[in-house]
Amino acid sequence: MQRVALIGYGVMGGTHANAYKEMPGAELVCVIDIDEAKRKKAEETLGVRTYATFAEAVAAEDFGILDCCLPTFLHPDAVIEALDAGKHTLCEKPMALNVEECKRMIAARDRSGKHLQVCHVLRWWPEYVKLKEVVRSGKAGRLRNVTCTRIGGTPLWSWDHWLEDVERSGGALIDLHVHDIDWVCAMLGRPKAVFASASEIDRATGPAHVYATYLYDGIAAFAEGAWDQASGFEMACRVTCEDAVVSYSSAQNPTLQLQTASGSEPIPFDKVALDGAAAEEGNISDLGGYYAECKYFVDCIESGTTPSVVTAEEAMQNIEIAQAEFESLRTGKSVELP
Ligand SMILES: NC(=O)c1ccc[n+]([C@@H]2O[C@H](COP(=O)([O-])OP(=O)(O)OC[C@H]3O[C@@H](n4cnc5c(N)ncnc54)[C@H](O)[C@@H]3O)[C@@H](O)[C@H]2O)c1
Known part of the structure; x- marks a missing residue:
């Protein structure tokens, strides 16, 4: 079972959180968001613990994956902080705003020995x-x-x-x-x-x-x-x-x-095969690609496989x-x- 923390509970964070709800092999353990209203919404909607910062979450929770759905300009520092803390990291697209930032992220991946996947959902x-x-x-x-x-x-x-x-x-x-x-x-x-x-x-x-x-x-x-x-x-x-x-x-x-x-x-x-309640409700086509990209990453970590559908170098x-x-x-x- 992969324990996942999600940072940035906005439009895309909400989509990823819904994907984990239905996903065998993954458990969303907490949500991190700077906005108190978003944290309250996550507690009520998802029933998870919430934190205002990554540092607070990492001190209080045991998780192996950070899913980063922050605004793009915040991706590099958040991804590097997570990799340096030993977390496998899934990052929404675009990877960053320039190549220099992408290189910093790839260097953090390499020194951490953890995996980094960028969510180019197509x-x-x-x-x-x-x-x-x-x-x-x-x-x-x-x-x-x-x-x-x-x-x-x-x-x-x-x-x-x-x-x-x-x-x-x-x-x-x-x-x-x-x-x-x-x-x-x-x-x-x-x-x-x-x-x-x-x-x-x-x-x-x-x-x-x-x-x-x-x-x-x-x-x-x-x-x-x-x-x-x-x-x-x-x-x-x-x-x-x-x-x-x-x-x-x-x-x-x-x-x-x-x-x-x-x-x-x-x-x-x-269509993407969904599990649990999502499957009973029929296929949620809007969630399908997002579910598949998150599930692929979770499965790679679970099986010790390097994610290869889209590499960080391709995202860069x-x-x-x-x-x-x-x-x-x-x-x-x-x-x-x-
Ligand atoms: N793949 C896709 O189809 C797709 C679609 C939409 C967005 N995205 C990407 O997802 C990422 C997020 O976009 P969005 O539309 O969800 O943005 P959003 O504005 O809806 O949500 C951003 C969230 O981050 C939180 N936040 C801001 N600063 C923070 C901080 N320092 N620490 C913790 N939380 C913080 C905000 O409170 C908010 O809840 C972007 O990179 C965007 O490009 C991808």
Whole structure:
């Protein structure tokens, strides 16, 4: 049984806490949050003990895993403190706001001998996983290009409005669009160069709508990430292959399709198998990918396996590419990735 402490009981902390509720092999022992109201909510909703700081929790509780769902600018210090205290650490994406901070986190992982996994959830999202499997099977023919979309409204709900502050969140480019940077790399590996454009860059919040092109040998990929939509949210990935298009969109029905010259057909995929009360209530698709990423980490620790679905080095590469996109926005030129 893996004993888990969770720090940061906001939107994502609530999602991870719900995942542990149903998870065999894991027990959420406490929640750490600076905000007294959040601690009270955790005590009432989850029935766990709560603490205001990691230091208090570590002094009072026995746990082996820290799950970090703090605002992004707080990830590096919190993750390093946990690893230095000998805790395996799961950290929400984006890993950090720059490569230097990611390097500090990786150095802490290496000196601790503990595991560090960054939650790039698309690697566990059932439709994305299936889409990649279909493309890799060769059924659709040779891959030609990849197009990703992730568009929604500005997040106005965050603690202390940290998400609306590009200095603390990285804005839409790092906070939201990093999912698709990660997915493009999961599909195609490290790009040779990146070019980014944005129509308007607010000094406080950063680019609200970014278009990025990734160059490979003979293949191009494109990703659009936006926080400027009046309403709704859509995420999508279209992979054009020589014989067919494999497409996922949260806005299309069925969500996952194979389109050939003779028409479209749905691609069946396995939803995440949930246990306990969640399974009895049916599949909670919104929780599925998050449940799977947390369960994967818990299972790795339980079995003494090094997590490998997305490594900290890959998560750092995502931040390197995001920084290259910021540079491209500044200079108006494409940026080589050596
Ligand atoms: N994978 C995804 O789809 C996804 C979705 C949303 C957010 N995220 C990521 O999850 C992380 C958290 O985002 P969120 O939307 O949950 O933020 P949030 O603002 O909703 O929650 C942050 C929580 O951290 C607490 N907090 C702030 N400073 C603290 C401190 N020093 N010590 C302890 N607690 C502190 C706040 O009280 C709050 O409860 C971010 O890195 C974000 O990018 C990922």
